[in-house]
Amino acid sequence: MSARACVIGAGFGGLALAIRLQSAGVATTLIEARDKPGGRAYVWERDGFTFDAGPTVITDPACLAELWQLSGHVMADDVELMPVSPFYRLNWPDGTQFDYSGDERALAQQILKLCPDDLEGYERFLAYSAEVYREGYVKLGAVPFLSFTAMIKAAPALVKNQAWRSVYSMVSSYIKNEKLREALSFHTLLVGGNPFTTSAIYALIHKLEQDGGVWWAKGGTGQLVAGMVRHFERLGGTMRLHDPVIHVETIGNRATAVETRSGWRGQFDAVASNGDLVHTYRDLLSASPSAQAEARKLLDKRWSPSLFVVHFGVEGTWPGIPHHMILFGPRYKGLLADIYDHGVLPADFSIYLHHPTVTDPSMAPSGKSTFYALVPVAHLGKLPIDWEQVGPILEKRILDEVGRRLIPDIHDRIVTKFHYAPRDFALDLSAHLGSAFSLEPLLTQSAWFRAHNRDDKIRNFYLVGAGTHPGAGIPGVVGSAKATARLMLEDLQR
Numbered sequence: 042m043s044a045r046a047c048v049i050g051a052g053f054g055g056l057a058l059a060i061r062l063q064s065a066g067v068a069t070t071l072i073e074a075r076d077k078p079g080g081r082a083y084v085w086e087r088d089g090f091t092f093d094a095g096p097t098v099i100t101d102p103a104c105l106a107e108l109w110q111l112s113g114h115v116m117a118d119d120v121e122l123m124p125v126s127p128f129y130r131l132n133w134p135d136g137t138q139f140d141y142s143g144d145e146r147a148l149a150q151q152i153l154k155l156c157p158d159d160l161e162g163y164e165r166f167l168a169y170s171a172e173v174y175r176e177g178y179v180k181l182g183a184v185p186f187l188s189f190t191a192m193i194k195a196a197p198a199l200v201k202n203q204a205w206r207s208v209y210s211m212v213s214s215y216i217k218n219e220k221l222r223e224a225l226s227f228h229t230l231l232v233g234g235n236p237f238t239t240s241a242i243y244a245l246i247h248k249l250e251q252d253g254g255v256w257w258a259k260g261g262t263g264q265l266v267a268g269m270v271r272h273f274e275r276l277g278g279t280m281r282l283h284d285p286v287i288h289v290e291t292i293g294n295r296a297t298a299v300e301t302r303s304g305w306r307g308q309f310d311a312v313a314s315n316g317d318l319v320h321t322y323r324d325l326l327s328a329s330p331s332a333q334a335e336a337r338k339l340l341d342k343r344w345s346p347s348l349f350v351v352h353f354g355v356e357g358t359w360p361g362i363p364h365h366m367i368l369f370g371p372r373y374k375g376l377l378a379d380i381y382d383h384g385v386l387p388a389d390f391s392i393y394l395h396h397p398t399v400t401d402p403s404m405a406p407s408g409k410s411t412f413y414a415l416v417p418v419a420h421l422g423k424l425p426i427d428w429e430q431v432g433p434i435l436e437k438r439i440l441d442e443v444g445r446r447l448i449p450d451i452h453d454r455i456v457t458k459f460h461y462a463p464r465d466f467a468l469d470l471s472a473h474l475g476s477a478f479s480l481e482p483l484l485t486q487s488a489w490f491r492a493h494n495r496d497d498k499i500r501n502f503y504l505v506g507a508g509t510h511p512g513a514g515i516p517g518v519v520g521s522a523k524a525t526a527r528l529m530l531e532d533l534q535r
């Protein structure tokens with residue numbers, strides 16, 4: 042194929058799409074605004090510590106391995122994946138602990154310890170999760186929903202699996218114990234969804250993890266990104282870093298060229314954007330009336346919340362703190378309502394604590410440990426506060442809580458620390474309202490109701506990444522790349 046394609050943005054979705062196109066013989070140029078690829082999976086090196094900015098829980102490794110298999114290569118030559126167990130340790134303020142793992146017997150033991158009455162209900166929930174995993178992920182996870190007909194075809198499965206109910210409501214129909222309900226429903230937060238409003242279809246994440254495991258890329262998620270870039274360039278792809286696209290030129294209903302801030306300009310047969318949806322339509326396609334109309338529609342959608350992440354490196358090693366921990370706060374539903382609906386900064390919080398050095402000591406200097414503590418916060422549209430002022434206060438409160446629950450002398454042990462706030466998402470990633478996960482994964486914003494993988498009007502302009510079907514998370518955006526690549530390759534062969 043002598044076609045030329047441009048992919049704007051080197052997040053996981055953009056990288057996966059670029060690899061798929063280049064593997065199929067399309068001369069692909071991947072253009073990234075920032076100095077490093079990865080998008081939400083950016084990486085910082087500070088004082089000998091490696092800090093991954095975003096994704097840390099790698100699930101469905103098969104969807105990544107496929108990107109190498111397409112051209113007869115082997116992922117393991119570029120990236121070493123290490124299993125993580127338990128998947129997560131969940132901890133509540135009263136001291137209750139629950140190790141959530143992929144080992145069926147160990148998980149059953151944990152459930153028996155927490156609430157013996159719920160074991161039978163858990164087994165029924167697992168069967169439900171397996172069913173929605175098959176219907177929602179295996180069958181439809183990489184299908185482009187371009188027409189309403191595609192949505193109608195999916196409707197019987199949605200009805201059968203009661204997709205209108207929330208994950209929490211569905212979990213509660215099987216499970217009586219409140220803590221176990223939280224343990225089996227919090228996963229939607231990892232893709233930007235409130236368990237109380239996100240469609241029950243997202244209960245599929247449980248089965249996805251049970252079957253595919255939870256993994257860690259040796260050297261950090263940044264090494265997975267680096268491996269993808271190496272693979273793309275080995276295939277002959279071209280990468281431009283640190284040069285934001287400022288304009289996508291169109292003639293009639295076709296995208297023809299791309300212009301970057303440095304003044305570079307390239308002509309292409311097809312253009313795809315992995316950038317934020319509003320930024321793509323409003324800014325990059327500013328001369329297209331249909332794109333401006335699309336941008337206005339997007340402004341009315343519900344955007345997922347932002348995040349506040351404290352990165353810190355400490356003296357000492359912590360073999361007793363597992364790789365992934367959730368430190369639940371005293372409230373669950375109320376806390377989520379504050380973040381998703383009320384737009385206030387609550388006095389309490391639930392923390393996701395990431396501790397990579399327990400799996401991979403190479404993430405810190407010898408005898409030291411790397412951590413990040415993440416709390417969801419309302420996006421800038423709901424909570425327009427001055428993060429420069431609030432950031433240091435929230436950072437201290439979060440570190441105090443980690444200290445109270447896990448590392449008593451944390452402040453004395455800290456070697457280096459910094460935080461990442463909603464305005465950083467907005468500034469670094471052009472993320473609308475500083476949202477961490479793009480459009481909220483509501484049923485009314487899923488599949489055909491989400492941004493389409495190919496624009497409805499500009500016939501050779503495509504989208505890939507968290508704003509498209511099936512949504513955020515590495516498996517989601519890698520699935521969206523599969524759907525978008527299929528469309529692009531079909532169109533380019535016409």
Ligand SMILES: Cc1cc2nc3c(=O)[nH]c(=O)nc-3n(C[C@H](O)[C@H](O)[C@H](O)COP(=O)(O)OP(=O)(O)OC[C@H]3O[C@@H](n4cnc5c(N)ncnc54)[C@H](O)[C@@H]3O)c2cc1C
Nearest residue numbers: 050052054074080081095096097098286316506507514515
């Ligand atoms: C803190 C955090 C933790 C997370 N944890 C997990 C996890 O453990 N597991 C998991 O599976 N998922 C996790 N996620 C979600 C997951 O990281 C994201 O959904 C996914 O990485 C988004 O990928 P994307 O393809 O949509 O692109 P993004 O990562 O959003 O990247 C888009 C890229 O486009 C670039 N760009 C934008 N505009 C332009 C332009 N004009 N010109 C050139 N380039 C441009 C940006 O700079 C960026 O590099 C997490 C997210 C966050 C924020």
